[in-house]
Amino acid sequence: MNIKSQKDFFSGLMFMGVGGAFAWGATTYNVGEGARMGPGYFPLMLGILLALIGAAITFTSLVVEAEGGGKIGKWAWKPLFFIILANVVFGILLAGLPSIKLPAMGMIVAIYALTFIASMAETGWKFKTTFILATVLAIGSYLAFVVALKLQFPVWPEFITG
Structure with a gap:
Protein backbone atom coordinates (compact mmCIF):
# COMPACT_ATOMS: atom_id res chain seq x y z
CA MET A 1 0.00 0.00 0.00
CA LYS A 71 3.14 15.36 3.82
CA ILE A 72 1.87 16.12 7.30
CA GLY A 73 3.74 18.98 8.94
CA LYS A 74 4.53 19.60 12.57
CA TRP A 75 1.76 19.99 15.12
CA ALA A 76 0.62 23.59 15.54
CA TRP A 77 0.63 23.53 19.34
CA LYS A 78 -0.04 27.23 19.92
CA PRO A 79 -3.28 27.42 17.86
CA LEU A 80 -4.42 24.06 19.22
CA PHE A 81 -3.91 25.25 22.80
CA PHE A 82 -5.71 28.57 22.34
CA ILE A 83 -8.69 27.11 20.43
CA ILE A 84 -9.27 24.42 23.06
CA LEU A 85 -8.76 26.93 25.89
CA ALA A 86 -11.24 29.35 24.28
CA ASN A 87 -13.95 26.68 24.17
CA VAL A 88 -13.34 25.57 27.76
CA VAL A 89 -13.41 29.15 29.04
CA PHE A 90 -16.58 29.84 27.01
CA GLY A 91 -18.36 26.90 28.64
CA ILE A 92 -17.22 27.87 32.12
CA LEU A 93 -18.19 31.53 31.72
CA LEU A 94 -21.55 30.76 30.12
CA ALA A 95 -22.74 28.37 32.83
CA GLY A 96 -20.49 29.22 35.77
CA LEU A 97 -18.52 26.81 37.92
CA PRO A 98 -20.30 26.15 41.24
CA SER A 99 -17.41 24.09 42.64
CA ILE A 100 -15.26 27.24 42.92
CA LYS A 101 -18.26 29.55 43.38
CA LEU A 102 -17.82 31.23 39.98
CA PRO A 103 -21.23 32.56 38.92
CA ALA A 104 -22.49 32.36 35.34
CA MET A 105 -21.11 35.33 33.43
CA GLY A 106 -23.62 35.04 30.61
CA MET A 107 -23.48 34.83 26.85
CA ILE A 108 -22.04 38.29 26.11
CA VAL A 109 -19.02 37.96 28.41
CA ALA A 110 -18.46 34.37 27.27
CA ILE A 111 -18.48 35.37 23.59
CA TYR A 112 -16.00 38.19 24.17
CA ALA A 113 -13.70 35.82 26.09
CA LEU A 114 -14.04 33.13 23.42
CA THR A 115 -13.22 35.55 20.62
CA PHE A 116 -10.23 37.14 22.33
CA ILE A 117 -8.68 33.85 23.46
CA ALA A 118 -9.23 32.14 20.10
CA SER A 119 -7.77 35.17 18.30
CA MET A 120 -4.52 34.70 20.19
CA ALA A 121 -3.98 31.54 18.12
CA GLU A 122 -3.25 33.77 15.12
CA THR A 123 0.18 35.32 14.80
CA GLY A 124 -0.02 39.10 14.79
CA TRP A 125 -3.60 39.43 16.02
CA LYS A 126 -4.92 42.95 16.54
CA PHE A 127 -7.04 44.13 19.46
CA LYS A 128 -9.28 46.44 17.40
CA THR A 129 -10.14 43.77 14.82
CA THR A 130 -10.83 41.22 17.53
CA PHE A 131 -13.02 43.68 19.46
CA ILE A 132 -15.09 44.42 16.34
CA LEU A 133 -15.48 40.69 15.62
CA ALA A 134 -16.49 39.95 19.22
CA THR A 135 -19.06 42.76 19.16
CA VAL A 136 -20.59 41.53 15.89
CA LEU A 137 -20.68 37.94 17.21
CA ALA A 138 -22.25 39.02 20.53
CA ILE A 139 -24.96 41.09 18.84
CA GLY A 140 -25.63 38.39 16.23
CA SER A 141 -25.80 35.67 18.87
CA TYR A 142 -28.15 37.72 21.02
CA LEU A 143 -30.45 38.40 18.07
CA ALA A 144 -30.39 34.79 16.85
CA PHE A 145 -30.65 32.88 20.11
CA VAL A 146 -32.47 35.18 22.52
CA VAL A 147 -34.65 37.32 20.27
CA ALA A 148 -35.41 35.00 17.33
CA LEU A 149 -35.27 31.55 18.93
CA LYS A 150 -36.34 32.70 22.41
CA LEU A 151 -33.82 30.45 24.17
CA GLN A 152 -33.61 30.85 27.92
CA PHE A 153 -30.05 31.18 29.16
CA PRO A 154 -28.14 33.93 30.93
CA VAL A 155 -27.17 36.85 28.72
CA TRP A 156 -25.43 38.98 31.35
CA PRO A 157 -23.54 38.06 34.55
CA GLU A 158 -25.65 36.97 37.52
CA PHE A 159 -24.39 39.79 39.73
CA ILE A 160 -25.80 42.33 37.22
CA THR A 161 -29.15 40.71 36.52
CA GLY A 162 -29.74 39.41 40.02
Missing part, protein backbone atom coordinates in the same frame (compact mmCIF):
# COMPACT_ATOMS: atom_id res chain seq x y z
CA ASN A 2 1.50 3.31 -1.10
CA ILE A 3 0.07 6.43 0.52
CA LYS A 4 0.24 9.27 -2.00
CA SER A 5 -1.15 11.97 0.29
CA GLN A 6 -0.60 11.66 4.03
CA LYS A 7 -2.92 14.58 4.81
CA ASP A 8 -5.83 13.04 2.92
CA PHE A 9 -5.13 9.56 4.27
CA PHE A 10 -5.20 10.57 7.93
CA SER A 11 -8.09 13.02 7.53
CA GLY A 12 -10.06 10.21 5.84
CA LEU A 13 -9.31 7.92 8.77
CA MET A 14 -10.44 10.66 11.15
CA PHE A 15 -13.74 11.09 9.26
CA MET A 16 -14.31 7.32 9.27
CA GLY A 17 -13.58 7.12 13.00
CA VAL A 18 -15.86 10.02 13.96
CA GLY A 19 -18.60 8.85 11.57
CA GLY A 20 -18.39 5.30 12.89
CA ALA A 21 -18.57 6.55 16.48
CA PHE A 22 -21.64 8.67 15.71
CA ALA A 23 -23.35 5.80 13.91
CA TRP A 24 -22.56 3.38 16.74
CA GLY A 25 -23.73 5.87 19.38
CA ALA A 26 -26.97 6.47 17.49
CA THR A 27 -27.90 2.80 17.71
CA THR A 28 -28.57 3.22 21.44
CA TYR A 29 -31.60 5.33 20.48
CA ASN A 30 -34.72 4.21 18.68
CA VAL A 31 -33.77 4.56 15.00
CA GLY A 32 -37.14 3.93 13.42
CA GLU A 33 -37.45 3.93 9.63
CA GLY A 34 -37.53 6.45 6.80
CA ALA A 35 -41.28 7.09 7.05
CA ARG A 36 -41.30 7.25 10.85
CA MET A 37 -37.92 8.42 12.07
CA GLY A 38 -36.84 7.98 15.66
CA PRO A 39 -34.38 10.13 17.61
CA GLY A 40 -31.44 8.00 16.46
CA TYR A 41 -32.23 8.12 12.75
CA PHE A 42 -30.54 11.42 11.87
CA PRO A 43 -27.31 10.81 13.84
CA LEU A 44 -27.10 7.30 12.38
CA MET A 45 -27.47 8.53 8.80
CA LEU A 46 -25.08 11.42 9.45
CA GLY A 47 -22.50 9.04 10.93
CA ILE A 48 -22.79 6.65 8.00
CA LEU A 49 -22.48 9.52 5.52
CA LEU A 50 -19.42 10.88 7.34
CA ALA A 51 -17.81 7.42 7.36
CA LEU A 52 -18.50 7.03 3.63
CA ILE A 53 -16.95 10.42 2.89
CA GLY A 54 -13.94 9.37 4.98
CA ALA A 55 -13.64 6.12 3.02
CA ALA A 56 -13.73 8.06 -0.26
CA ILE A 57 -11.04 10.48 0.96
CA THR A 58 -8.87 7.61 2.18
CA PHE A 59 -9.26 5.76 -1.12
CA THR A 60 -8.39 8.93 -3.05
CA SER A 61 -5.26 9.40 -0.94
CA LEU A 62 -4.08 5.95 -2.06
CA VAL A 63 -4.84 6.45 -5.75
CA VAL A 64 -4.39 10.13 -6.68
CA GLU A 65 -0.91 11.61 -6.60
CA ALA A 66 -0.68 14.78 -4.49
CA GLU A 67 1.63 17.66 -5.25
CA GLY A 68 4.60 17.42 -2.89
CA GLY A 69 3.35 14.13 -1.50
CA GLY A 70 0.83 15.78 0.84
Whole structure:
Protein backbone atom coordinates (compact mmCIF):
# COMPACT_ATOMS: atom_id res chain seq x y z
CA MET A 1 0.00 0.00 0.00
CA ASN A 2 1.50 3.31 -1.10
CA ILE A 3 0.07 6.43 0.52
CA LYS A 4 0.24 9.27 -2.00
CA SER A 5 -1.15 11.97 0.29
CA GLN A 6 -0.60 11.66 4.03
CA LYS A 7 -2.92 14.58 4.81
CA ASP A 8 -5.83 13.04 2.92
CA PHE A 9 -5.13 9.56 4.27
CA PHE A 10 -5.20 10.57 7.93
CA SER A 11 -8.09 13.02 7.53
CA GLY A 12 -10.06 10.21 5.84
CA LEU A 13 -9.31 7.92 8.77
CA MET A 14 -10.44 10.66 11.15
CA PHE A 15 -13.74 11.09 9.26
CA MET A 16 -14.31 7.32 9.27
CA GLY A 17 -13.58 7.12 13.00
CA VAL A 18 -15.86 10.02 13.96
CA GLY A 19 -18.60 8.85 11.57
CA GLY A 20 -18.39 5.30 12.89
CA ALA A 21 -18.57 6.55 16.48
CA PHE A 22 -21.64 8.67 15.71
CA ALA A 23 -23.35 5.80 13.91
CA TRP A 24 -22.56 3.38 16.74
CA GLY A 25 -23.73 5.87 19.38
CA ALA A 26 -26.97 6.47 17.49
CA THR A 27 -27.90 2.80 17.71
CA THR A 28 -28.57 3.22 21.44
CA TYR A 29 -31.60 5.33 20.48
CA ASN A 30 -34.72 4.21 18.68
CA VAL A 31 -33.77 4.56 15.00
CA GLY A 32 -37.14 3.93 13.42
CA GLU A 33 -37.45 3.93 9.63
CA GLY A 34 -37.53 6.45 6.80
CA ALA A 35 -41.28 7.09 7.05
CA ARG A 36 -41.30 7.25 10.85
CA MET A 37 -37.92 8.42 12.07
CA GLY A 38 -36.84 7.98 15.66
CA PRO A 39 -34.38 10.13 17.61
CA GLY A 40 -31.44 8.00 16.46
CA TYR A 41 -32.23 8.12 12.75
CA PHE A 42 -30.54 11.42 11.87
CA PRO A 43 -27.31 10.81 13.84
CA LEU A 44 -27.10 7.30 12.38
CA MET A 45 -27.47 8.53 8.80
CA LEU A 46 -25.08 11.42 9.45
CA GLY A 47 -22.50 9.04 10.93
CA ILE A 48 -22.79 6.65 8.00
CA LEU A 49 -22.48 9.52 5.52
CA LEU A 50 -19.42 10.88 7.34
CA ALA A 51 -17.81 7.42 7.36
CA LEU A 52 -18.50 7.03 3.63
CA ILE A 53 -16.95 10.42 2.89
CA GLY A 54 -13.94 9.37 4.98
CA ALA A 55 -13.64 6.12 3.02
CA ALA A 56 -13.73 8.06 -0.26
CA ILE A 57 -11.04 10.48 0.96
CA THR A 58 -8.87 7.61 2.18
CA PHE A 59 -9.26 5.76 -1.12
CA THR A 60 -8.39 8.93 -3.05
CA SER A 61 -5.26 9.40 -0.94
CA LEU A 62 -4.08 5.95 -2.06
CA VAL A 63 -4.84 6.45 -5.75
CA VAL A 64 -4.39 10.13 -6.68
CA GLU A 65 -0.91 11.61 -6.60
CA ALA A 66 -0.68 14.78 -4.49
CA GLU A 67 1.63 17.66 -5.25
CA GLY A 68 4.60 17.42 -2.89
CA GLY A 69 3.35 14.13 -1.50
CA GLY A 70 0.83 15.78 0.84
CA LYS A 71 3.14 15.36 3.82
CA ILE A 72 1.87 16.12 7.30
CA GLY A 73 3.74 18.98 8.94
CA LYS A 74 4.53 19.60 12.57
CA TRP A 75 1.76 19.99 15.12
CA ALA A 76 0.62 23.59 15.54
CA TRP A 77 0.63 23.53 19.34
CA LYS A 78 -0.04 27.23 19.92
CA PRO A 79 -3.28 27.42 17.86
CA LEU A 80 -4.42 24.06 19.22
CA PHE A 81 -3.91 25.25 22.80
CA PHE A 82 -5.71 28.57 22.34
CA ILE A 83 -8.69 27.11 20.43
CA ILE A 84 -9.27 24.42 23.06
CA LEU A 85 -8.76 26.93 25.89
CA ALA A 86 -11.24 29.35 24.28
CA ASN A 87 -13.95 26.68 24.17
CA VAL A 88 -13.34 25.57 27.76
CA VAL A 89 -13.41 29.15 29.04
CA PHE A 90 -16.58 29.84 27.01
CA GLY A 91 -18.36 26.90 28.64
CA ILE A 92 -17.22 27.87 32.12
CA LEU A 93 -18.19 31.53 31.72
CA LEU A 94 -21.55 30.76 30.12
CA ALA A 95 -22.74 28.37 32.83
CA GLY A 96 -20.49 29.22 35.77
CA LEU A 97 -18.52 26.81 37.92
CA PRO A 98 -20.30 26.15 41.24
CA SER A 99 -17.41 24.09 42.64
CA ILE A 100 -15.26 27.24 42.92
CA LYS A 101 -18.26 29.55 43.38
CA LEU A 102 -17.82 31.23 39.98
CA PRO A 103 -21.23 32.56 38.92
CA ALA A 104 -22.49 32.36 35.34
CA MET A 105 -21.11 35.33 33.43
CA GLY A 106 -23.62 35.04 30.61
CA MET A 107 -23.48 34.83 26.85
CA ILE A 108 -22.04 38.29 26.11
CA VAL A 109 -19.02 37.96 28.41
CA ALA A 110 -18.46 34.37 27.27
CA ILE A 111 -18.48 35.37 23.59
CA TYR A 112 -16.00 38.19 24.17
CA ALA A 113 -13.70 35.82 26.09
CA LEU A 114 -14.04 33.13 23.42
CA THR A 115 -13.22 35.55 20.62
CA PHE A 116 -10.23 37.14 22.33
CA ILE A 117 -8.68 33.85 23.46
CA ALA A 118 -9.23 32.14 20.10
CA SER A 119 -7.77 35.17 18.30
CA MET A 120 -4.52 34.70 20.19
CA ALA A 121 -3.98 31.54 18.12
CA GLU A 122 -3.25 33.77 15.12
CA THR A 123 0.18 35.32 14.80
CA GLY A 124 -0.02 39.10 14.79
CA TRP A 125 -3.60 39.43 16.02
CA LYS A 126 -4.92 42.95 16.54
CA PHE A 127 -7.04 44.13 19.46
CA LYS A 128 -9.28 46.44 17.40
CA THR A 129 -10.14 43.77 14.82
CA THR A 130 -10.83 41.22 17.53
CA PHE A 131 -13.02 43.68 19.46
CA ILE A 132 -15.09 44.42 16.34
CA LEU A 133 -15.48 40.69 15.62
CA ALA A 134 -16.49 39.95 19.22
CA THR A 135 -19.06 42.76 19.16
CA VAL A 136 -20.59 41.53 15.89
CA LEU A 137 -20.68 37.94 17.21
CA ALA A 138 -22.25 39.02 20.53
CA ILE A 139 -24.96 41.09 18.84
CA GLY A 140 -25.63 38.39 16.23
CA SER A 141 -25.80 35.67 18.87
CA TYR A 142 -28.15 37.72 21.02
CA LEU A 143 -30.45 38.40 18.07
CA ALA A 144 -30.39 34.79 16.85
CA PHE A 145 -30.65 32.88 20.11
CA VAL A 146 -32.47 35.18 22.52
CA VAL A 147 -34.65 37.32 20.27
CA ALA A 148 -35.41 35.00 17.33
CA LEU A 149 -35.27 31.55 18.93
CA LYS A 150 -36.34 32.70 22.41
CA LEU A 151 -33.82 30.45 24.17
CA GLN A 152 -33.61 30.85 27.92
CA PHE A 153 -30.05 31.18 29.16
CA PRO A 154 -28.14 33.93 30.93
CA VAL A 155 -27.17 36.85 28.72
CA TRP A 156 -25.43 38.98 31.35
CA PRO A 157 -23.54 38.06 34.55
CA GLU A 158 -25.65 36.97 37.52
CA PHE A 159 -24.39 39.79 39.73
CA ILE A 160 -25.80 42.33 37.22
CA THR A 161 -29.15 40.71 36.52
CA GLY A 162 -29.74 39.41 40.02
